[in-house]
Amino acid sequence: MSATAHRGVAGRRSRGLALRLLTAGCLAVDAGVHLHLAPGYQAGSPQGIGQGTLFVLEAAAAALAAVAVLWRGSRAAFAFAFLVSLSAFAAVVLYRYVDIPAFGPFPAMYDPVWFWEKSISAAAEGLGAVAAAAGFVRAGRGRTTAAA
Amino acid sequence: MVTGRKCGVVAALAALVLGVAGCGSGGGTAPPSGTSASAAMPMDTTGASTSTGASTTTATAGASTASSAGAAITIKNFAYGPTLEVPAGSTVTVTNTDSAAHTVTADQGGAFDVTVKGSGGTGTFTAPGTPGTYTYHCTFHPNMHGTLVVK
Numbered sequence: 001m002s003a004t005a006h007r008g009v010a011g012r013r014s015r016g017l018a019l020r021l022l023t024a025g026c027l028a029v030d031a032g033v034h035l036h037l038a039p040g041y042q043a044g045s046p047q048g049i050g051q052g053t054l055f056v057l058e059a060a061a062a063a064l065a066a067v068a069v070l071w072r073g074s075r076a077a078f079a080f081a082f083l084v085s086l087s088a089f090a091a092v093v094l095y096r097y098v099d100i101p102a103f104g105p106f107p108a109m110y111d112p113v114w115f116w117e118k119s120i121s122a123a124a125e126g127l128g129a130v131a132a133a134a135g136f137v138r139a140g141r142g143r144t145t146a147a148a
Numbered sequence: 149m150v151t152g153r154k155c156g157v158v159a160a161l162a163a164l165v166l167g168v169a170g171c172g173s174g175g176g177t178a179p180p181s182g183t184s185a186s187a188a189m190p191m192d193t194t195g196a197s198t199s200t201g202a203s204t205t206t207a208t209a210g211a212s213t214a215s216s217a218g219a220a221i222t223i224k225n226f227a228y229g230p231t232l233e234v235p236a237g238s239t240v241t242v243t244n245t246d247s248a249a250h251t252v253t254a255d256q257g258g259a260f261d262v263t264v265k266g267s268g269g270t271g272t273f274t275a276p277g278t279p280g281t282y283t284y285h286c287t288f289h290p291n292m293h294g295t296l297v298v299k
Binding site for chain 2: 037101108109
């Protein structure tokens with residue numbers, strides 16, 4: 001392998017690692033903020049399974065996705081991370097602007113304000129979704145290249 | 149070696165999660181217990197400050213049960229509204245129009261603390277007996293802050 005080709009492989013690996021770290025970092029922030037806010041929100045909205053319980057479930061899914069992305073870095077891991085990040089981002093934006101009443105096990109979670117923790121979490125979820133999507137595409141390309 | 153590196157990365161991630169979860173102050177705490185070990189300590193008081201501000205609270209859900217006319221705090225869209233001025237020792241009625249429950253909890257000293265259920269729930273608390281400016285917050289939602297001025 002030539003030096004140029006070697007540098008190319010090393011560059012792709014470092015970019016792939018950076019993408020995994022970025023995705024996992026965003027998921028970690030998402031998980032941490034939700035864990036931090038869960039007790040208060042559970043007390044404020046305990047109907048159904050409670051908003052705090054949903055926050056804990058979100059945190060668990062985000063942490064699991066972060067570990068999967070770091071450990072495997074596979075398409076499946078990035079796909080899971082994308083779904084977790086995007087669903088969380090969609091939920092926080094939806095409940096910020098739309099007063100959705102309680103339904104099924106879900107309590108009414110209308111929260112028409114932005115504050116520091118919530119903003120950081122939403123930004124991390126949005127960035128994490130983009131990073132996970134990029135990682136998913138990149139992992140697909142790597143597989144295609146290897147097969148060829 | 150690869151496994152060791154992965155373990156290091158995962159350990160770093162776990163530390164980050166725990167670090168973020170532990171950061172911040174005051175927000176997202178557990179519901180108030182209704183008791184406080186310290187005396188009321190208003191921000192701007194005149195004269196000696198003791199536990200005179202401590203008060204009991206009541207709360208109901210649904211129909212308004214305000215026991216006396218006068219000062220009122222209306223919670224709407226996760227906000228307490230403007231600063232309220234009340235006479236020392238007066239009864240303050242809190243009405244919560246949000247679907248989520250909220251608290252009106254003095255920032256310092258347990259001067260007052262009431263939990264008000266959502267969807268029109270009401271509660272009352274007795275304003276501290278010591279004049280001063282009392283800031284308060286919701287223990288459920290870290291972004292909610294208000295100010296009560298006791299004359």
